[in-house]
Ligand SMILES: Nc1ncnc2c1ncn2[C@@H]1O[C@H](COP(=O)(O)OP(=O)(O)OP(=O)(O)O)[C@@H](O)[C@H]1O
Ligand SMILES: O=P(O)(O)OC[C@H]1O[C@H](OP(=O)(O)OP(=O)(O)O)[C@H](O)[C@@H]1O
């Protein structure tokens with residue numbers, strides 16, 4: 001689908017206005033960042049970059065798009081002609097998908113003619129906010145599962161087809177092992193996984209007949225759903241009968257799925273029955289409106305679970321369904337000269353960071369342990385000793401001296417005019433990047449409840465530039 005019209009009307013209205021009022025090719029830089037972490041976490045897992053790059057590479061206005069815009073009777077013919085022949089000339093820098101990113105840090109920047117980059121705001125935020133939200137939720141859920149595979153089961157509850165497909169992709173970036181969503185599995189090379197629904201069991205005269213029919217067709221994929229009638233009185237005993245028959249025929253039974261009731265009590269009793277019957281290797285999968293909180297509770301109770309199937313709470317990030325990433329102007333060329341730009345807000349919290357920027361992750365020297373990030377102006381060289389200022393205006397000890405670190409720049413160019421982009425597209429490689437990046441962060445920042453805040457600083461140059469622009473604004 002061509003997404004060129006997937007924007008808010010005001011972006012076109014501004015672009016048409018820029019076309020009339022400002023030099024056409026003057027460049028602008030916008031930053032994408034967010035301020036608040038979902039679920040009171042301390043970081044977001046950045047995701048959606050592959051789709052951003054694809055959307056920008058295919059960005060074109062079709063003749064009927066132009067006709068539609070003309071029909072609004074808002075825009076000049078010159079501007080519509082500009083759109084009809086538009087080829088984006090934008091440079092995008094971004095941190096790699098899967099990277100944990102903290103509040104206020106630019107995770108993506110776009111530079112290009114002001115008219116063009118203004119038009120991209122809504123689409124870029126749509127792509128990045130959604131996938132980063134779901135990847136972040138999946139990280140929480142898979143952390144709670146402590147290494148047990150999590151299958152993404154959310155297609156039926158996702159808020160529309162796109163949310164199910166790209167949500168499944170993001171879920172894998174955040175740690176899921178597989179998806180039941182066949183389209184997502186095909187598009188992103190994710191293992192397709194699944195069991196059966198209650199309707200299968202109900203479609204046969206009785207549960208045992210239903211299990212036998214399944215086992216006959218899928219003798220090596222027999223994960224039987226045991227809660228249609230009574231988990232312990234019929235579901236597990238019938239599953240054991242079928243497992244014995246499968247074993248006698250030379251097959252290895254997979255296990256059972258429990259989808260209702262007190263999962264801990266049922267899983268403990270089912271485990272005992274399976275073990276007593278000689279099937280200690282049969283796996284128990286749990287599903288039913290699970291999320292990280294329920295999973296933690298189940299595991300704390302000692303529920304002997306091997307796999308999880310997780311739908312609605314993951315695919316909608318139900319407990320915290322919004323990531324409010326924003327797109328803010330950071331610099332503008334005026335007569336060929338760059339000017340840093342700022343939005344000064346009533347609250348310091350919402351005041352933006354001006355200028356072209358770079359984000360560095362700081363490590364203790366010779367180690368893989370990160371202890372802070374620092375946002376710098378893109379053209380400054382980090383000194384060995386930095387009198388850094390907290391990026392969080394709420395922090396009381398706002399100034400610290402940073403020394404003895406190695407610095408890793410996080411933002412790199414992923415798209416430039418005339419160059420084909422090569423961002424990683426292997427979702428499991430991206431998942432691995434996320435996993436490794438997390439092992440380098442302090443463990444306490446990854447707690448699911450009350451995580452430690454990870455320090456993010458500004459260089460003195462960036463902090464001074466921000467203050468200078470705030471002061472200049474107040475003098476006006
Ligand atoms: N031991 C447990 N500790 C905490 N939460 C649990 C436990 N067992 C199940 N849950 C969760 O409690 C919620 C409600 O479970 P409940 O027993 O009401 O399901 P159910 O109504 O039997 O299922 P269904 O409506 O699908 O038939 C679900 O989110 C489930 O995952
Ligand atoms: O609960 P989720 O995390 O979204 O996991 C997916 C759910 O989808 C199926 O339920 P179904 O649509 O058959 O409805 P049900 O709630 O009656 O089982 C399945 O049995 C799970 O319960």
Ligand SMILES: O=C(O)c1cccnc1
Nearest residue numbers: 153180193194195196309
């Ligand atoms: O395969 C399953 O068990 C499944 C898939 C989607 C939703 N619920 C269950």
